[in-house]
Amino acid sequence: MEKLYTVSASPHIHSGISTPQIMRDVLLALLPALCISVWFFGFGALYVTAISVASCMFFEYFITRYILHKPLSLRDGSAAVTGLLLAFNVPTNLPEWIIITGALVSIGIAKMSFGGLGNNPFNPALVGRVFLLISFPVQMTTWPIPKGIFTPLIDAATGPTPLALVKENIKNGLPIQDIMANLPSLSDLLLGNRGGSMGEIAALALLAGFAYLLIRKVITWHIPVCILGTLGVFTGILWMSHPDLYPDPIFHLLSGGAILGAVFMATDYTTSPMSLKGKVAYGIGIGLITGLIRVYGAYPEGMSFAILIMNAFVPLINVYMKPARFGKEVKHG
Amino acid sequence: MPKTFLQGGVHPPECKLSKEKAIVTPLLPDRVLIPLSQHIGSPAIACVGVGDQVKTGQVIAKSSGFVSANIHASISGTVSKIGDFSDVTGYCKSALMIEREGDEWIEEIDHTETLIEDLNKSKTEIISKITHAGIVGLGGATFPSHVKLTIPPGKKCKMLLINGAECEPYLTCDHRLMLEKTEEILIGIRLLMIALEVSHAKIGIEENKADAISQFNRLIKKHPGISVVSMKTKYPQGGEKQLIKALTGQEVSPGEIPLDIGVIPFNIGTVYAIYEAVQKNKPLIERTVTLTGKKMGTPSNFRVRIGTILSDILEQAGGIPENTGKVILGGPMMGKAANSLNIPITKGCSGILFVEETESFRKPAEPCIRCAKCVSSCPMGLEPYLLGKLSEMGQFEKAAHEGITLCIECGSCSFICPANRPLLDWIRVGKNAVLKQARVSKK
Ligand code: SF4
Ligand code: SF4
DSSP, X not given: OOOOOOOOOSOOOOOOOOHHHHHHHHHHHHHHHHHHHHHXXXXXXXXXXXXXXXXXXXXXXXXXXXXXOOOOOGGGOHHHHHHHHHHHTSOTTOOHHHHHHHHIIIIIIIIGGGTSTTTOSSOHHHHHHHHHHHHOHHHHTOEEOOOOTTOOSSSOOEEOOHHHHHHHHHHTTOOHHHHHHTSOOHHHHXXXXXXXXXXXXXXXXXXXXXXXXXXXXXXXXXXXXXXXXXXHHHHHHHHHHOTTTSOOHHHHHHSTTHHXXXXXXXXXSTTSOSSHHHHXXXXXXXXXXXXXXXXXXXXXXXXXXXXXXXXXXXXXXXXHSOOOOSSSOOOOO | OOBOOSSOOBOOOOOOTTTTOOEEOOOOOSEEEEESOOSSSSOOEEOSOTTOEEOBTOEEEEOOSSSOOOEEOSSOEEEEEEEEEEOTTSOEEEEEEEEEOSOOBOTXXXXXXXXXXXXXXXXXXXXXXXXXXXXXXXXXXXXXXHHHHSOOTTOOOOEEEEEEXXXXXXXXXXXXXXXXXXXXXXXXXXXXHHHHTOSOEEEEEEGGGHHHHHHHHHHGGGSTTEEEEEEOOOBTTTSHHHHHHHHHSOOOOTTOOGGGGTEEEEEHHHHHHHHHHHHHOOOSOEEEEEEEOTTOSSOEEEXXXXXXXXXXXXXXXXXXXXXXXXXXXXXXXXXEEESOSOOBOOTTOOEEEEEEGGGSSOOOOOOOOOOOHHHHHOTTOOXXXXXXXXXXXTXXXXXXXXXXXXXXXXXXXXXXXXXXXXXHHHHHHHHHHHHHHHHHHHO
């Protein structure tokens, strides 16, 4: 009999890009920052990461397999990314059981209960983080002081983050110059030699990851640049009007979770807008809200809340900020 | 700076395996199978019967209306069958089979290679020759050329655009024509300029065909009003709307035709056919076809008689590659898969691509991760993920509102989707439903 060939509709070729490959790229992009954390916080950083990643993957497996009876989704790598991001958002001396609770909230509540990857409205790692922050405020804001690679896991000396320090002291009425003099220098901020959650500390390593994501076309520049730009402009205006009351914008951009949030958390596919226009609006929104919370709000750090707030607007942004269609608008009717 | 369209587009691997291969004419086939509908519009009506003797170039089926096209015998011999044959997709279509005897042409045709430069022809003469020759868009659209050349009263064409983008991976037939028949193409353009009464023409060629660009640049000096534009290598640069955007900066809006913004585009292959029709009285009985594939012995560019059955010429291109799983008529982005080798090469077929068994299947679709890659690759500014979902759920009215009918079916969205979602499949379903609905409500 004559051979019959496969018939299918066009296109007949595929780019080869796959979800697991994208997630692998995100993990790779986070690697430099992970190395820096280990360098400054010691192997505790690695331990926290391992627990967080493993428990996120476990919950994803357990829920898809035994509760939802859906095809296993571990292969797509998104659970590992959530785990790593969650680890990056907590202090390295956080007790195991708190991390595991965070993982359960991230995967179980923020992700799987909405139907898994692609359906969750809020960034799972951030929901986990904010849940922990509210439930365990003490543990979540006790930051180990970086002591190098052999920082002991338990009983490490702890101290506040630079942002918290500034906020606290401003409240106490200290002049800004004195406060800033006690803070880590600019180069320490860039390299990571300061207190903070493990992933927030090393600006340079995170920016290297950003460059990698751009080169691999995993994300576009719009969201990170709009967030950091807006935050910079907002805090810059305040600083220029009252240099003795507000820290300068460079400090704001390099401290806290600004870069981590802008590059890795806000760009989460599922919870960010689809059109470029939308991404710009979303980025500006996050930058602005972060600035407002940091300057006027109760928390020293505003990135997580800002991203979650803007996550809530994403469906709206997707409806009202569509890509420009080719040609003039079609007349309906 | 090379010109391009602004929004969307993808960069599939070029794979132009046969770009160095000069066009060759394979041995004449012993039989041809000529479908009566090789163009958009109403099928032609056969005007010969079984047993009739025909000569190469003779009309065997007459155009059946304004939007239709004549069909000619591509070899000489006896008409052996007229009836239904299954075509590429398995549908039955009327076709006519000729068994070859010798190679006898009708007298008017000049089938030498001599270049005829004489441009002393009137508009009506040119258009009537093109109409008679049954010329249709050879880029794949197969829209009858004489219809495009008949400008309705009140409209005016200001510029002629020539599409030399050939943005589909693998295909090289237009590229070879541009290199080997440069002067013929330029004369073809001049003839079209006379027919359209325009004084300007632009030839758009993708950057990856630098040799063709410089060849044209060298030879256009003799031809006032023609310019060459280098365009960025980006798929779908050769899409009609994208080409017009790249060359003129203007966008053809939904519901408009290119003429509404004063341009008319023609494909390179079509221009060459027009040259032959007008200067040599040669109807559309052959075309250039790229036979290619990663495992193909000798990827080639063939000058094939229309109606040649694929299996009859394959040997001359090194035979069918082992482990072929899919045979595609056209390029890999927009081509149609054929289920067998027993299919005739028609006017609209620019290439045959043989795909290995291992590359013939799609990967299973996974959940959409909302990466927005489909959105940023859509050249029409649509949201494929949304259109796909709406079609899947049968919400065609919403899909219409989201602009589903604008989709040019370029396939960029399905190509890029990391979750392997069959976006275009669903969009086609939705688009057809919306168009059908529109037709029904018009009646
Ligand atoms: S490219 Fe695929 S996964 Fe990405 S948004 Fe579009 S449909 Fe979803
Ligand atoms: S096939 Fe349609 S929806 Fe998909 S990218 Fe092309 S024009 Fe856009």
